[in-house]
Amino acid sequence: MLPLDRREFIAALGGTAAVGLMSHEARADALEDALLARTQGVMAAAQAVASAPAAAQPYPTVAELAAQVPDLPRRRGTGAIFFNSQAGGKLPLLPKMPAKPTLVDFFELRFQRTRNHCFQSAQLAMKNGADEQVILACLLHDTVQELMRSDHGYWGGQLYEHYVPERTAFAIRYHQALRFYPDEKVDYEMPDFYRRAFGIDYVPVPHVQRDYEMVRKHKWYDAPRAVTVNDLYAFDANAQVSIDPFVDIIGRHFKQPKEGLGNDNSPVAHMWRTLANPDAPL
Ligand SMILES: [Fe+2]
Ligand SMILES: [Fe+2]
Secondary structure (H helix, E strand, O other): OOOOOHHHHHHHOOOHHHHHOOOHHHHHHHHHHHHHHHHOOOHHHHHHOOOOOOOOOOOOOHHHHHHOHHHOOOOOOEOHHHOOOOHHHOOOOOOOOOOOOOHHHHHHHOOOOOHHHHHHHHHHHHHOOOOHHHHHHHHHOOHHHHOEOOOHHHHHHHHHOOOOOHHHHHHHHHHHHHOOOOEHHHOEOOOHHHHHHHOOOOOOOHHHHHHHHHHHOOOOOHHHHHHHHHHOOOOOOOOOOOOHHHHHHHHHHOOOOOOOOOOOOOOOHHHHHHHHOOOOOO
């Protein structure tokens, strides 16, 4: 992962004194927001997030992170489309979706917070010679975080399994578990970010442990592992990546329903409808 400029970032947040008053949770939360902002080339956006990169800060413990929950403005698992950590929390009006929305429409009109990260991940996978099923997995791997962040691999696998090859859905579902486990053979180490976000003494929960044990022996292990490997370097503020290089891959491997995503009566159509209209009251 490309490092943020720590001095520039702390200055943007009001200096070291201001940063010193921020909680570990706020720092970890903001690191993610800052990295996402960085992918869009918007360093100024970092001013509105609640924390510093905390490169020289001690890691929080699991208990410290848990104790901060009552002070949070939202649950940690809240999907990115439901809040805005910039502009004082004000929410932008969302552009209208077409009557028969396609995956590309969702990328353009709804996946504001995740698309650049996913484009860059897919671009790196392409550069590294990954096959098209894996490139597609990288392209989609975090987009469900617009809807739900907690357990996002499983939510993502569910959201896409009706539309993509089985191996692609497998890669999306299990990249979440594999990111906690190193693999020397492919030069993968757990990113520091997870120690800050989950706590230095965090032990993966039982379903993640169980699924890691299953996936590491699975014939498709390479696919979710490739998502974690290409995830590492996916943040670059200067890179301008668009969906264009991936449109043909989507056309070949994504089963776009003719009625439009959300209108297709699939078991997950409601998830697409919620993404299309997250302002619906009930
Ligand atoms: Fe992810
Ligand atoms: Fe990612």
